[in-house]
Amino acid sequence: MLKSLVAGAGLALLTAMPAFAACTDISSTTIALTGCIDSEWQAIEGTGAQEFSYLTADQNFGLMLITEKETIPAAQFRDAIIQNAITGSGGTADDVKIVRERIINVDGKPFNVVEYTIPNSGQPILFQNFYYSAPGYGSLQILAYSLETDATASAFRAGIFAATAKIGG
Numbered sequence: 001m002l003k004s005l006v007a008g009a010g011l012a013l014l015t016a017m018p019a020f021a022a023c024t025d026i027s028s029t030t031i032a033l034t035g036c037i038d039s040e041w042q043a044i045e046g047t048g049a050q051e052f053s054y055l056t057a058d059q060n061f062g063l064m065l066i067t068e069k070e071t072i073p074a075a076q077f078r079d080a081i082i083q084n085a086i087t088g089s090g091g092t093a094d095d096v097k098i099v100r101e102r103i104i105n106v107d108g109k110p111f112n113v114v115e116y117t118i119p120n121s122g123q124p125i126l127f128q129n130f131y132y133s134a135p136g137y138g139s140l141q142i143l144a145y146s147l148e149t150d151a152t153a154s155a156f157r158a159g160i161f162a163a164t165a166k167i168g169g
Contacts, residue, residue: 129142
């Protein structure tokens, strides 16, 4: 029984390895950040501080890495994220619905996470914004988005990148 369990675990690892190997290494020119972008993501042109922007081939999922040299206090960072959501959606503060907030660990660093929806013609878009800022480092947002109905799959895809991210020197 134990041998078949070990053999099964080994087989599972071997089949999972190509998923990790099929990625593109990235390195920020703004902050100390490296990682590996899964091959399912296709690069698109970002704007402003969006150093890396991606969509899946079916355009159902998006991922952005927003990098800045400035350090931003957490409360101010969160407020700016929500204000950008209001402005970007063309709506009002009542249109942006906070779904959940928490703190997670990415490469040993405490990232705040704010999840929120914006209206989209009856198909709300859910944004999962992982944000971190520290003196001497700068600021980073890992922003995943999808239809609200695809939130779990979107979080999984963002987690794949976050598992490879190296923050700092």
